[in-house]
Amino acid sequence: MSLDNELPNIHEIDLLELVQFTSQLSDGDSVSESAYFQLDELLRQVREIARDELSAEGRWRQFKELFYNEWQFTINQDDYFSIESNNLFYFLETRNGNNALSTILVYHLLNLLELEPQIIDFPGPFVLQVDGINGIKIDPLTGKEMPRRLLEGLVRGHLGDHIRLSDEHLEIATIKNVKKRFLVSLKQACLLDEEYDVALLLSELLLTLLPxxxxxxxxxxxxxxxxxxxxxxxxxxxxxxxxxxxxxxxxxxxxxxxxxxxxxxxxx
Structure with a gap:
């Protein structure tokens, strides 16, 4: 069974293009024009900040105000692992998503602002490192800075109370691994909802990434x-x-x- 003609080149598309493709897969024909408008409007406002604000600190402050206060993006606490929580268009229309999706969207937007974001391959949720702002580490769902003691608490919660935070836990993720983690998460959500056709397409994407x-x-x-x-x-x-x-x-x-x-x- 060959699905190659239906799939994008996983190696060439960027992270935002990947989540747009998978969101169309899981939504079928139900993606509304409003969702596309929301994405275009968000990108326009971020590019406006990039054009008008010269300092990195100023761009970061304005982005936080825009994304977390004006647009009010937040975590979907009631349905964190669902297909909807991994869907970019649902995220744009409801402002509720999960860690992986918000990481990819914020990473893309901070790149537009030339703030040099990096995604940390953290145990459990992704963490963003903003090299353009002294390498601060932030929670992509809130924009709040994550001090070392908080990061260590998260590591101990995921790996065991005897574990201590090390440089290994703060390694920068490759784009390939971010794609893998996102696709695996979405595939598991599809399996839970018995959306086997979509899960099969996601498996084929993963095997293109990891033959x-x-x-x-x-x-x-x-x-x-x-x-x-x-x-x-x-x-x-x-x-x-x-x-x-x-x-x-x-x-x-x-x-x-x-x-x-x-x-x-x-x-x-």
Missing amino acids: KDPNIIMERGFILQQLDYATGAMEDFSYFVEQCPEHPNSDVLKVHIDKLKDQAIIMH
Whole structure:
């Protein structure tokens, strides 16, 4: 089953283009003109700040006022892991999103302001580092600075109370890894909502980014199984077993493979 013609070049598109594409995938034809207008208007206002304000500190102050106070972007606490919380157009219309989505949008906007943002590959939520403002670290959902003691508390909460914050936890993420983390998060949301067609497209995007990754291929097998593509599921499970024979999942997958042999169909 080839989906290549339906997918963008994951290596060439930037982060904002990626979330626009995935948001159209999950929304289908329901994206309103209002959402596109909201994005255009936000970009226009940020470019206006970039044009009129000479100092980096001034651009940062005006951006915080615009994004967090005037537009009132915030976290969707009631539905943090849903498809909607990963949807750029939903975010623009409701002002509610999650960490990954707000990170990508704020990162793009701060680049327009030439504030040299970097995304930290932090355990759990992303953190933004603004090199143009003395390398301050901020929560992209609030714009608030995150001091070291707060970052250490978050690390201990995610990795265990015995862990202490180190330089390893503050490494700058590659764009490739940001794309991976966002796609994995959205794919899991699609699986929870049983949106298997969209989850399959996201798996194909991930495999374009990380070819032959056994775990992504195994997960694609489960999606194909849900979509009644027994042959494809069997092939994906077999690949994982071959690549990771000692993995605990391999024994379970062998049982799935035996059952799928009787259900195999030719996929077109």
